């Protein structure tokens with residue numbers, strides 16, 4: 454496969470932006486390759502500047518549940534843009550999107566639109582702290598909640614010890630307010646709440662972890678978070694930036710039957726435009742400015758074009774449950790095929806799936822937490838990734854990322870992907 458134009462563009466980009474990119478994973482650092490520069494995308498396929506055609510399983514990292522450039526979304530954006538891009542003043546589309554989200558997710562009694570998932574989680578953490586008057590938060594190893602200071606903290610040496618910044622530039626003083634526990638570890642959560650429950654402002658969790666590959670939560674784990682937060686006056690923040698309207702039209706909280714105090718959204722809710730949102734309990738959301746003393750704002754928040762893209766996407770999804778059926782069925786077929794290909798090649802593989810989120814780990818498994826994910830053979834993943842790319846299959850360039858299947862993926866796409874995997878895995 455020829456990548457000469459991408460190589461030229463990447464060389465230039467590297468002199469202009471850190472690593473040549475505006476978000477680190479795009480630089481393909483883990484797999485040691487030049488990232489294809491994308492010229493256009495339609496449905497389940499993306500096309501690079503060298504004219505290569507790929508079946509896309511990244512889907513802009515989650516938003517493209519309907520596939521790329523879905524006609525109804527593009528039409529809504531184009532029509533709305535005719536009337537101006539942003540007013541910095543209220544517009545009706547904000548309420549339209551808010552109403553639709555609140556109908557589909559009953560725990561949301563009031564909502565605030567922002568511009569990214571990072572903003573949503575950062576603001577939800579502030580809301581939890583402001584509402585409870587407490588500073589400490591709990592998160593889980595392997596979960597990602599965006600790049601705000603309080604959430605770029607990893608575990609210290611013991612369960613109740615001070616966290617450590619996982620990025621330079623995050624003050625160590627701030628790290629002491631973030632506790633990082635093991636995903637799916639019910640006993641760890643109970644112990645922590647028993648010890649310092651009255652200091653905890655909130656717990657933030659991915660209800661299906663999608664930033665360490667895909668690791669579903671157990672029902673017991675989420676129920677425990679719900680029970681312990683309620684008992685100790687802390688808030689449960691369910692981060693549905695990835696899972697929201699991806700694992701089902703009622704999100705992961707609908708699948709698991711839990712009622713969070715606050716929920717964060719991003720990705721699909723913007724249909725490919727920069728949108729995030731946070732919302733939940735009325736008494737908490739009424740503390741957000743201008744109603745209350747928890748400040749949060751945004752110049753471009755709720756702009757009409759972004760709202761139109763989100764609304765068109767959400768209307769299409771809520772009006773046609775078939776999108777979920779089709780995407781999930783394709784994912785199941787795909788993962789079965791990949792697993793069979795690995796078995797045939799004599800390679801260890803575990804597959805995890807929730808709805809149209811999936812992942813293959815190069816380890817015998819099972820994979821239920823970050824420590825399990827780390828047992829994966831990263832060198833094997835790297836070779837598999839590069840082989841698949843060469844076959845026209847665009848996967849996330851890291852073992853620690855999910856694959857996203859859209860409702861636009863066809864049986865042909867899936868068959869082609871499995872055939873490529875058979876060929877690539879056999880050669881490793």
Ligand SMILES: *Cc1c(COP(=O)(O)O)cnc(C)c1O
Pocket residue numbers: 569570571572574597598599600659663664692693694695696719720729
């Ligand atoms: C992507 C993601 C975020 C961050 O969203 P951005 O829009 O990239 O800032 C937060 N939480 C989860 C679970 C995510 O998957």
